[in-house]
Amino acid sequence: MSESTINVADFKAHETDTGSADYQVALLTQRIVHLTAHLTLHKKDTSSRRGLLKLVAQRRKLLDYVKANSEERYQKLLAGLNLRK
Known part of the structure; x- marks a missing residue:
């Protein structure tokens, strides 16, 4: 999935x-x-990797909230974001 496929x-x-x-x-x-x-290009960029992990956790929390309110x-x-769960 590339950035251009996501239309927010x-x-x-x-x-x-x-x-x-x-x-x-x-x-x-x-x-x-x-x-x-x-990060595929800059494998040793640990500060960006930490930021990525924080973003993933934040997205997970929001997805849990949405699931609790509306399946x-x-x-x-x-389906729209091509996410696995």
């Missing part, structure tokens, strides 16, 4: 949405993909 605007609840969990998960996924690509939204997020 698809996950907005409305035009000015910046805070919904769905949108935040999409943004975090975009950043995670970018950092993963960076349908959760499945849509997983």
